[in-house]
Amino acid sequence: MYDKRIGNQTIKPMNPPTILSTATIVGPKEGEGPLKDYFDVILEDDYWGQESWEKCESKMQEETAKLALSKANLADSDIDYIFSGDLLNQIISSAYAARQLNIPYYGLYGACSTMTESLSLGLMAIDGGFADKVICMTSSHFSTAERQFRYPLEFGSQRPFSSQWTVTGAGATILASKGNGPYLTYATTGKIVDPGIKDVNNMGAAMAPAAVDTIMEHFKDTGYGPDDYDLIITGDLGELGKEIAEELLKKEGYDVSKVFSDCGIEIFDNIEQDTHAGASGCGCSAVVFNGYIYSQIMNGNLDRVLFVSTGALHSTISTYQGESIPGIAHAVTISSTQD
Amino acid sequence: MYDKRIGNQTIKPMNPPTILSTATIVGPKEGEGPLKDYFDVILEDDYWGQESWEKCESKMQEETAKLALSKANLADSDIDYIFSGDLLNQIISSAYAARQLNIPYYGLYGACSTMTESLSLGLMAIDGGFADKVICMTSSHFSTAERQFRYPLEFGSQRPFSSQWTVTGAGATILASKGNGPYLTYATTGKIVDPGIKDVNNMGAAMAPAAVDTIMEHFKDTGYGPDDYDLIITGDLGELGKEIAEELLKKEGYDVSKVFSDCGIEIFDNIEQDTHAGASGCGCSAVVFNGYIYSQIMNGNLDRVLFVSTGALHSTISTYQGESIPGIAHAVTISSTQD
Numbered sequence: 001m002y003d004k005r006i007g008n009q010t011i012k013p014m015n016p017p018t019i020l021s022t023a024t025i026v027g028p029k030e031g032e033g034p035l036k037d038y039f040d041v042i043l044e045d046d047y048w049g050q051e052s053w054e055k056c057e058s059k060m061q062e063e064t065a066k067l068a069l070s071k072a073n074l075a076d077s078d079i080d081y082i083f084s085g086d087l088l089n090q091i092i093s094s095a096y097a098a099r100q101l102n103i104p105y106y107g108l109y110g111a112c113s114t115m116t117e118s119l120s121l122g123l124m125a126i127d128g129g130f131a132d133k134v135i136c137m138t139s140s141h142f143s144t145a146e147r148q149f150r151y152p153l154e155f156g157s158q159r160p161f162s163s164q165w166t167v168t169g170a171g172a173t174i175l176a177s178k179g180n181g182p183y184l185t186y187a188t189t190g191k192i193v194d195p196g197i198k199d200v201n202n203m204g205a206a207m208a209p210a211a212v213d214t215i216m217e218h219f220k221d222t223g224y225g226p227d228d229y230d231l232i233i234t235g236d237l238g239e240l241g242k243e244i245a246e247e248l249l250k251k252e253g254y255d256v257s258k259v260f261s262d263c264g265i266e267i268f269d270n271i272e273q274d275t276h277a278g279a280s281g282c283g284c285s286a287v288v289f290n291g292y293i294y295s296q297i298m299n300g301n302l303d304r305v306l307f308v309s310t311g312a313l314h315s316t317i318s319t320y321q322g323e324s325i326p327g328i329a330h331a332v333t334i335s336s337t338q339d
Numbered sequence: 340m341y342d343k344r345i346g347n348q349t350i351k352p353m354n355p356p357t358i359l360s361t362a363t364i365v366g367p368k369e370g371e372g373p374l375k376d377y378f379d380v381i382l383e384d385d386y387w388g389q390e391s392w393e394k395c396e397s398k399m400q401e402e403t404a405k406l407a408l409s410k411a412n413l414a415d416s417d418i419d420y421i422f423s424g425d426l427l428n429q430i431i432s433s434a435y436a437a438r439q440l441n442i443p444y445y446g447l448y449g450a451c452s453t454m455t456e457s458l459s460l461g462l463m464a465i466d467g468g469f470a471d472k473v474i475c476m477t478s479s480h481f482s483t484a485e486r487q488f489r490y491p492l493e494f495g496s497q498r499p500f501s502s503q504w505t506v507t508g509a510g511a512t513i514l515a516s517k518g519n520g521p522y523l524t525y526a527t528t529g530k531i532v533d534p535g536i537k538d539v540n541n542m543g544a545a546m547a548p549a550a551v552d553t554i555m556e557h558f559k560d561t562g563y564g565p566d567d568y569d570l571i572i573t574g575d576l577g578e579l580g581k582e583i584a585e586e587l588l589k590k591e592g593y594d595v596s597k598v599f600s601d602c603g604i605e606i607f608d609n610i611e612q613d614t615h616a617g618a619s620g621c622g623c624s625a626v627v628f629n630g631y632i633y634s635q636i637m638n639g640n641l642d643r644v645l646f647v648s649t650g651a652l653h654s655t656i657s658t659y660q661g662e663s664i665p666g667i668a669h670a671v672t673i674s675s676t677q678d
Contacts, residue, residue: 003468004467004468004469005419005468005469005470005471009443011469014468051660052660054656054657054660055660080344081528085446085448087429088654088656089428089429089654089655089656090426090428090448090450090652090653090654090657091448091652092652092653092654092656092657092662095531095652095653095665095667096657096662096665098531099531099533099665102530103530104348104528104529104530105528105529105530105531105667106447106449106456106460106528107424107447107448107449107456107652107667108445108446108447108448109424109429109430109446109447109448110445110446111429117445117446121445121460124463124464124467124469125463125467127467128343128463128464128466128467128468128469129342129343129344129353129467130343130344130350130463130467131344132344148656189420189443189444189445190443190444191441191442191443191444192434192437192438192444194438313429313430313431313434313446314429314431314434315427315428315429315431316428317393317427317428317431317487318393318429318431318435321390321391321393321394323431323435326434326435326438328434328444328446
């Protein structure tokens with residue numbers, strides 16, 4: 001029975017689950033960035049008619065799920081599980097979104113690694129024979145994250161150049177046991193890697209070693225290397241973190257430079273949009289994957305992608321108590337064929 | 340492939356995973372309660388030599404995992420995944436514990452339903468063929484929860500009679516593909532049920548309808564009823580919540596009175612220990628299950644248990660913004676045989 005695990009951290013499904021549909025909803029700033037044409041809905045403001053930013057974020061997740069369902073001609077009764085999480089304390093965006101959907105619910109917390117955490121658990125549920133269809137989903141919101149993790153926005157705190165801009169966005173993927181692809185063909189689950197960084201304005205550097213660890217483990221477990229992928233894209237390391245990750249991988253003998261990118265760099269024009277080192281937030285890799293990458297696989301521009309969302313697992317309390325920021329990264333291979 | 344799902348919300352593994360070992364560590368108050376003989380370690384104070392309550396909680400999880408590993412003669416390299424979560428913002432107790440263990444990590448948030456959430460995902464990972472051994476784990480700490488969710492302890496706020504006392508405790512279960520039992524034979528995953536309650540000092544009432552929903556769904560999906568169980572035990576409804584749940588189940592035609600209990604009632608002597616409506620916290624059902632219930636199954640006093648951890652999925656922000664408290668409950672059947 002213990003037959004779908006290869007190497008130390010990787011699983012290979014017997015019948016790779018297929019992506020039936022994806023959906024994305026983003027905020028106004030994301031809707032002005034270079035990937036604007038790949039998002040389903042661009043909000044005009046960051047309240048969307050709600051009384052608070054938190055309620056807006058929850059509505060974004062709920063509506064993203066409903067949009068993905070309608071694209072696949074499905075009702076919530078067709079879905080066996082929701083796997084979702086977000087950055088807010090007690091993942092309220094996800095819980096209040098799931099309350100509106102009549103579907104068994106698994107709440108997750110992987111910070112900005114949540115998109116690939118949910119995809120790899122969804123893969124297990126389906127290929128294990130426990131589910132036919134699942135929704136994997138996450139969100140973040142610039143204003144809810146800023147006031148929870150950093151300062152009240154009214155304070156007007158100046159952002160250092162190493163800081164990243166939390167994406168306002170929600171992304172959902174519907175996975176199913178049968179379909180025409182693209183397929184989830186591998187998942188490499190990350191261990192926690194803590195390089196000892198305590199600067200909450202330098203999250204890319206805190207997460208880069210975890211991304212490197214998971215990507216290297218994926219290569220070792222599967223026997224693949226950078227040349228076997230059209231794109232290897234990390235969650236949200238930003239410009240500083242991406243540079244560190246690329247350098248560390250090179251030292252270990254893996255030159256990923258030709259195929260390496262980062263969702264936190266793709267989504268904004270960092271100079272024009274004044275986002276400094278790039279983007280972050282659960283929603284960042286969620287909307288880049290479910291919007292841009294999915295469309296590139298569907299139209300044949302990409303065949304095989306290693307998608308590696310990265311998370312920083314600290315809290316304001318742990319930072320205040322002098323703890324460093326543990327990083328984690330989960331990788332999933334998305335392929336136009338079942339290999 | 341989609342062959343292990345029965346009814347709407349229940350899964351039945353083909354080869355039920357076995358429990359290899361369990362471990363529990365509790366605080367001083369829990370060590371004075373009626374279940375004191377069933378816990379592995381009772382702390383003398385709620386710091387355990389750490390600088391903060393939060394660091395103590397994280398150490399409790401780490402040491403509980405290590406104790407469960409040593410009882411089963413295993414090293415961390417023998418374990419394929421950790422599934423864990425806790426109540427603290429960004430589940431830092433779990434993340435900092437997992438940092439000390441060199442094991443691929445899935446962070447969960449299910450509030451006080453985390454123990455059964457982790458067990459049901461562990462079941463899927465093993466029976467799906469993705470893992471041979473996993474650790475399922477959670478914790479809570481009275482002082483970290485009080486100051487996060489309610490008031491600073493120094494404030495000396497008076498607790499209403501409907502309030503429950505957060506357990507200081509950590510519990511871990513090691514599941515494996517092979518062994519002599521007890522076995523995990525079913526898992527029923529909960530949907531979110533929100534009865535509209537906004538009183539954070541009456542969590543039992545907020546969670547009771549979710550518990551009832553999951554227990555009834557379990558009966559419908561499996562064809563079993565109260566007579567098929569030696570014990571049906573909810574997570575932490577407390578005295579008020581348990582009464583509501585029993586009443587609601589009776590109205591639906593299920594008389595569970597002969598076999599029904601609640602972890603939040605069992606762990607303290609509510610009059611002697613002045614805990615009001617009972618106990619709560621992720622650690623509550625975790626230590627009652629991994630300590631007391633597991634030992635009763637092992638010594639033959641219980642054969643078949645429906646274990647239903649219950650969670651309240653709110654945050655201080657959602658309460659402040661006038662939201663009600665959504666409840667969830669996940670059920671797992673633990674049996675001395677593979678049925």
